[in-house]
Amino acid sequence: MHRPEDAPTAFAAAWNAHDMDALGALFDADARFVNRFGRYVRGADAIVAMHRPIHQTIYRDSTLANELIDVAAIGEGAAIVHFWSRLTTGAAHPAGPHSVDTLIQAVLVLADSGWRIRALENVTLADPRSGAPVLRD
Template sequence: MSEMTRPEMVAGAFQAAWNAHDMTVLGGLFHEDATFVNRFGHLVRGADEIVALHAPIHQTIYRDSTLENEVIDVIAVGSDAAVVHFWSRLTIGAEHPAGPHLVDTLIQAVLTCNEGLWLIKALENVTLTDPRTGKLVLRK
């Protein structure tokens, strides 16, 4: 895993771990007591639980998926904390029961820095949907 030396590196690091389907690397992006809210509103606490949430889907329905992330902004909260927002496009392959499709989400990650290295303290992933219909919305 490449170490995150700037908070905005989180988008690329998360993307690389996902696309390699390497849940050990994914877990290493988080503080041991971090929280994660997936796009369905499921909250877990702790790096081990975050890995446990992702490992089964990366062995099955998301094993042929890829992510493409794009940083929107980085908001400094002092010298050792930041909030990073980034777009995430999930390309889901044929392994998924619904077949190949795209899902766009907006991710908010809170990171803190210790000895020059940034780790995720909290992350929330929100699916883009039309509030009137509930249908998925894709970014252009």
């Protein structure tokens, strides 16, 4: 990633190719990741290990469509990126084809080889009264 605002596109490209090595390369070696279910893992290897089995099974025919919301510089070589993400599952998912919208917050740092994700948290959009998933317009 050459700029922090490349994160949503790069993340979706790796996901949609189901290329977990490419996904892992987006992250700093000591990155933190919180998935949409609240599972926390630390380290690029652990992030890949969390995603590889689901991309071989229930998400093997899924796609992501990401949309940048904003980028906030927080210092020299550091930025916070927010983006919308729509996960669309296919027939491989036990619940069948459906979509889920999430809001992703990522902290990126500049390294010798470009920008890397140091921390990422993914939150499912849900009705606060019922907990039912909500798709944004």
